[in-house]
Amino acid sequence: MKPYSLILKELWQRPTPMLTSLVAVTLGVTALVAIQNITVYSEQKISSEMDSLGANVLVLPPSVSLQNYYSADMHGKTMPEEYVTQLALAKLPGVQNLAPKLCVEADVDSIPVVLTGILPRSEFEAKAAWQGMSLLTSSVGSDRGCCATGITGGDEDEDPTALATKRSIKDLGKDEVILGSEIASQLGSQKGDKITLLEKEFKIIAVLPATGTIDDGRLFAHLHTVQELSGSGPVVNVIEIMACCEDAAGDLVGDLSKELPDTRVVTISQVVETQVAVNGLMSRLSWLFFSILLLVGAASIASVMYSNVSERRKEIGTLMALGASPAFVTRLFLGKATILGFAGGLGGFLLGTVLAYILGPQLLGVAVQPMPQLCLIGIGVATLVAVVASYLPARHAAGLDPCLVFNDA
């Protein structure tokens, strides 16, 4: 037996009060790790996505508060699909393409999925033509800045997987469905298979290449099919507008708001700014939670340590009678604090990482990886707090009068 086995054996026999006292410290580390983890990855993702974003203006129902571009259609609020036609007909300068979306929840073989209804371009091109309008396609000058590499264009035999990069598609049948890469592997489906969604059988016409976004986890079907199956009526959650950069930055937002006064129009840069601001706020909040919970944790560790010491007065006296020095007794309690702090920090790190792993994709649509540096911070700070909080109780234990062993209870 080594001196530290005395600590471990005691902890092992009476773990509850100590573990309870660690809850606050563990939660502090959990909050810090989870939030930092998510914000760091979210920021990384934002910066890497800024350029690759296809649509750069979003038209949303008015009450939506938007924090993430990729979940722009996940808010459950709707607006009439008519707006799409209205926008198409308005022929605002700079508008290159429109992509309305409607998201509903469904399941495939009892796996919950997000089914996104999209409108293939052929659909409203036809509609516009039917209304006597020549629309969008090639109506935008190719001499206009970023529009030079326009999204639309007459590439008639466009592949459905272009949806991944262009965020719109030319043709999509009413009983056809396109799968994100992640959901495809999760369901074990591939191109050509049939699946049943909302009691209707669909044919998988394509699996999208992985994009690292929330789109990977989605299924895409024809907007009107989705409206029909979900009974939502002719509504959409969002209209994504691919616009020329300079127009999006300039008058376009104003023009769009004028055209559709009952909507909220935001540019991607606004979204990104909001998201960056939210991240910053979360990050600062996480430090605040961390500090508060650490203080609470320190207080609870100190109080539990004090009661542990007085509960063990006789044990301590016995150890002293048997040849333990006061320094040994101090080390016994500080050693215990170190073990607890380490365990609390590690536990908090693991919990926080799991939480980030689960919540990251759900809240902000970011996939996160564990961050070992947070493990070091978490364990280091938790251990420090536990040791500092236990210092006075440990000194108190070392200062006990060894004669108390003779007093018979």
Place this chain on the structure above:
Amino acid sequence: MYSLENVIKKYERHGQEVTALDDTNLEIPDNDFVAIIGPSGSGKTTMLSLLGGMLAPSSGKVVLDGVSLYDLSVKERTKVRSTKIGFVFQSFNLIPWLTARENVQIPLVLAGCDSEQQQQRASAMLEKVGLADRMRHKPSEMSQGQQQRVALARTLANDPQIILADEPTGNLDPETREQVMEYLTEFHQDGRTIVMVTHDEAAAKFATRTIRLVAGVAADLNTESQAEAA
């Protein structure tokens, strides 16, 4: 060889001074077996604590083998306790969350012995007190008499030259008392010095010398008891 030189111990509590031990001079030669008797509150435990290096006297000296205990540093005094002195308590004071053998190992852990040595020695000591089959039992799983024997084994673990016992039979039934006293006698015969505080006349009979304390004043009863015997 122990000697108390003009030892006075006063406690001060709540503005009141209690003289627990009053100007005591006492010599305890090596391999003596002393019983300290006396009424409750007469200072018996106080004297034992002073002898054990646990309680500094208000004045006077406690000398063990030529070394004044309370002129040593805390660390040195701890070392003396760990190498020369063993304690036996009325309520055994076993660590409840350790097994019998682990309890016996404690003095060895504190002295820095390696694990194998600890286990061998602890097993041997438990065998000596007849508990070879209780090594893995926790204190709560043993009878009072067995617990006191574990405590005796623990006292012996680092082979102390002196054993200080405070009412070692106080919590035991007559039969077990007898057994514990036989072990102490055996330890005495092995060459150890034993100082035992007791209320129990029968237990005191095992000692070679009896000291009576009354209100902090010691009186040697040797001559008296010899006279009685004659």
